Amino acid sequence: MSYLCPLCHAPLAAVGKSFLCPDGHQFDKAKEGYVNLLPVQHKRSKDPGDSSEMMQARRAFLDAGHYQPLREAICLQLEQAAPVTLLDIGCGEGYYTAGFAQVVAKKSGTTWGLDVAKIAIRYAAKRYPQVQFCVASSHRLPFADNSLDAVVRIFAPCKAEELARVVKPGGIVITATPGPRHLMQLKGQIYDNVMLHSSEAEALPGFVVEHVQSIGWTMTLQGCEVVALLQMTPFAWRARPEVWQALAAETAFNCETDFVVRVWRRETLA
Template sequence: MNIIPFQHLCCPLDGLPLALADRSWRCSAGHCYDSARQGYTHLLPVQNKRSKDPGDSKDMVAARQRFLNGGYYRPIAEAVSRQVLADDPQDLPLACLDAGSGEGYYLRQLAETEGDGTLALMGLDISKWAVLAAAKQDRRVCWVVGSNANLPVASDSLDRLLCLFGFPVYDEFARVLKPGGKLIQVDAGADHLRQLREIVYPSLKPRDQGQKPVPPGFERLTSETVRFELALQEPEAIADLLAMTPHLYRASAEGRTRAAGLKTLTVTVEVVVQSFGRITGSH
């Protein structure tokens, strides 16, 4: 794919367009945001932070980076890329935001997809550690520290928006997507990581196996279940899988001890990849 600069950033304080000059993003009202030398921009005002260091920790990001770079979730990345590029007009660039991009694995896989299309990519996460890790691995993407609750992106500017295992804010998603733009959402299925969850929890709560409701402002386009068995042959990979999920922090001390004793583990990966089209006039 041909990757071009992302041009649709706006000021998180007043919503005015941001323009880049001398490694600083500025709006016409005079607000200025410096780009870090590592290749990312911090667009999360301090008043919008709920804690001093929000989002995933440095250790959680490192575990996710090791695990995903091992290729274990490649089938999910391929399904996401197919949805992004479906109905892609080859003569126009697609502006795509990953809202909750983590350390950037899915955008990197999208950028490496074979084809003649043109993409303008932005990855946003509330964790500065995640954005820093992403920027260190790929400078072609516009990496931003920010919040899904107040996306620093111009209204009606995006062709695609990804929300992968994340925290959707549908009114904001509808605002930044063009009419007819596509939201691609990935959620855990009923059996996702069941074997691991059976080890770390004394009992499992039943998960909803039906489709999620269509979010306001959207219409459902497609729904695909991606399911496969994953054989982990190294204790380090098992530890990373647990550390990159909320289960590490929700499990009891006994559950974490049982997981730490595993040498190998075969788990079911099951996710639902859904796409929704933004309805004209929905915001």
Template sequence: MTIICPLCHTDLQQEKTRWVCHNQHSFDVARQGYVNLLPVQHKNSKSPGDTAEAVQARREFLQAGFYQPLKDNLMNWLAELQAQSILDMGCGEGFYTSGMPAVATRIIGVDIAKTAVQIAARRYAQITWLIASAAKLPIASESLDVVTSFFSPLPRDEMARVLKPNGYLLIATPAPGHLYEMRAALFEQVNPHQPDKFIETLMPDFQLIRQDVLTYELTLEQTALRHLIAMTPYAWKAKAEKRQQLEQADLLKTSASFQIYLFQKQG
């Protein structure tokens, strides 16, 4: 698994305090331990990715264990693949990525949000953390056993490029009824999630070889509920008065429901 320069696409060599390529493009290792491989010209905004508020809310919610059953399930799937190298795209603050060293030897976490990667790098030093764009991965072609994308974008061409022949793509996304009760409190009309909609978009590069649904009940007190709202797109899609009303609830019972897919690269 080779990390490459985002400017000239030659191999990066890791030194003590920097990574440098053959053409002497140099990238410093931040004091938290991550490397920023997102050139200015690849940014869509001054601070791309999730806001600091959303990152912090997600960290608090996930650390409280509400999605631990999903994490455990995903790590079981990865363990069965016996992978050596895994790239976690859209890794955020590293909740899911942090379980991967137990099932593979080399892990890279990539996210475009600087705040998220900073938090991840502080907590999990055994993982290589990169600020980079999933649309332009600084990873050599055909160098990875597995790519994971949990609630993150799915750039088909880039995923296919960096995976070895017959490599695997593991995806987790909301199932149709995910957080239905919460969404019903925020919106006049609740449209089911459509997890299958991207399966066709991944063909012919990937073949679906396994899928499952994980569903369980959640009981959320006010603080956890506020964190959950803030970490989702519902925070800005819902009307302000609806969000405020739900945030004032003492308790909400809802269902977490996740669709898990395992694809294999064709060729």
């Protein structure tokens, strides 16, 4: 199994340090080992995705183990499914992907990581050479129809039609989304009225929910860890300078996590 050309959608063949399609489109591997499959015409900005500072903050926070129970919960579901081909969508710097790859390796399988942010994929590929990483759009997955046993999405967008296209009949999609009380205390530092996350599940046509698990715990964070966590969130831009300063001075900030993990089974074709 290989990638599809993002320009003509023909299969790409690995030739040396490049990927080539029959129409002559060529995509070279970077020195870190990843391949950029995001043509400029598919970009919404010059450098889409998270910045280098955000990636470094995310890596430091995740490396400290604060979200390890979430990774373990998803790995447990993957152990039961035993996929041979797996894609992690929105993989960032690869913390979760590396854990998933350990499960897939037990079946001598292959794990791919995909993100729109080139800086994130560069970090990931350099650190986790056992994973095949690519820069690509989650709305135009560079994989063939019915080619993947499993897809994991942690807080990552993707068109349901694309998931239904690439996942094999009988395969799975695992999603992790915020539960109602996720990061309530952190949000309380920013918003006057803190709203609970919606508990309504998204619709994934072509899939049936097979398993739902709520998982949460309380973290006690130092100031630099709270700042790193805030940098990982979509509401960081709403934080005033004095909020950043106050959080950086924290010595024991207690904050709840709340995740919902769902396992979706691809319906078999009639």
